[in-house]
Amino acid sequence: MRHAAKAMAAVLAGLALTVTLTAQAADLKEIEARGALKVATEDDYAPFNFITDGQPDGFHKDILAELKTYATKFKIDQSILPWTGLLASVSAGQYDVAITGALVTDERLNVFNFVSPVASAQHYYVKRKGDDRIKSVADLSGKVVGVQAGSALLARLPELKAMLEAKGGTLGEVVEYQSYPEAYADLANGRLDYVINAVISVNDLVKTRGDVFEKGEAVSGGGFVAWPVPKNSPELLAFLNGFVKHLKESGKLRELQIKWFGEPFDNLPDGAITTVEQFHKLANLK
Numbered sequence: 001m002r003h004a005a006k007a008m009a010a011v012l013a014g015l016a017l018t019v020t021l022t023a024q025a026a027d028l029k030e031i032e033a034r035g036a037l038k039v040a041t042e043d044d045y046a047p048f049n050f051i052t053d054g055q056p057d058g059f060h061k062d063i064l065a066e067l068k069t070y071a072t073k074f075k076i077d078q079s080i081l082p083w084t085g086l087l088a089s090v091s092a093g094q095y096d097v098a099i100t101g102a103l104v105t106d107e108r109l110n111v112f113n114f115v116s117p118v119a120s121a122q123h124y125y126v127k128r129k130g131d132d133r134i135k136s137v138a139d140l141s142g143k144v145v146g147v148q149a150g151s152a153l154l155a156r157l158p159e160l161k162a163m164l165e166a167k168g169g170t171l172g173e174v175v176e177y178q179s180y181p182e183a184y185a186d187l188a189n190g191r192l193d194y195v196i197n198a199v200i201s202v203n204d205l206v207k208t209r210g211d212v213f214e215k216g217e218a219v220s221g222g223g224f225v226a227w228p229v230p231k232n233s234p235e236l237l238a239f240l241n242g243f244v245k246h247l248k249e250s251g252k253l254r255e256l257q258i259k260w261f262g263e264p265f266d267n268l269p270d271g272a273i274t275t276v277e278q279f280h281k282l283a284n285l286k
Contacts, residue, residue, distance in 0.1 A: 028238075031074055037076050038079065039079070041064075041079070042081060042101075043081075045180065047200065063118070066243075079095065091230055096230075097229050100227070103153075104121075106276045112229060114229070114273040115237060115240040116269065117225060117226040117265075117269055118225055118227075123160075124216055125219050126197065126205060131193075137219060144175060145193065147177070154174075160196070184205065184213070199218075204261075223283055224273065224282070224283070
């Protein structure tokens with residue numbers, strides 16, 4: 001029942017995202033007239049966004065501090081939301097942009113344009129430390145995997161399915177969770193065999209809890225972390241692209257990547273990602 005409820009929450013979030021496709025989002029002139037950019041972030045996706053002593057922390061906390069200096073015609077109003085439903089709230093016009101660790105996907109490109117990427121995102125599996133049943137991708141065949149409901153990891157599971165089938169295996173049961181800490185807890189206690197997440201988050205998990213978890217191999221092609229902006233906000237998209245360009249040219253983006261991710265990403269695409277075809281070409285996806 002718990003897993004069914006989680007799956008239903010993901011379905012409802014996806015429906016909300018689709019239904020609100022035509023909602024009117026604010027563009028830059030309206031934001032300037034209002035005097036505030038309404039930013040949605042999440043609270044439980046380290047190292048991008050998390051809470052320390054009741055206060056926002058992580059890569060995007062530092063990014064928002066830079067944005068507050070860069071934006072001279074309006075203030076930054078931050079709202080912290082759970083991941084499930086966050087993107088639907090942006091597409092509905094409740095918020096102007098999601099500044100969080102969102103991954104570019106085909107489905108999301110139907111609703112959003114994405115600002116210039118701020119990090120690389122390739123998917124990896126993570127297992128319990130010392131679980132000798134899993135030594136490679138081939139060993140994932142038939143095993144139970146945990147992913148976050150409504151996440152890009154779900155959208156790209158067909159890549160892992162194809163990898164397993166090429167080796168004579170099959171994709172096992174997929175269990176969806178409201179948050180990754182919940183999935184990791186079930187992995188630790190043996191309810192899951194492995195969890196899939198983006199490489200930055202997997203590295204952060206193993207760095208902080210290497211006594212419990214172990215990083216595996218890649219289970220997808222390339223990808224990007226970028227901020228989604230509604231399709232009908234082209235001026236806001238251009239403004240935020242200018243902001244990312246400023247961060248790159250000043251060296252601040254590289255500095256924050258090293259601080260929070262442990263490595264820089266110097267070969268990210270410049271400019272917005274606005275179509276599925278463009279995304280596939282940039283990520284070398286078929």
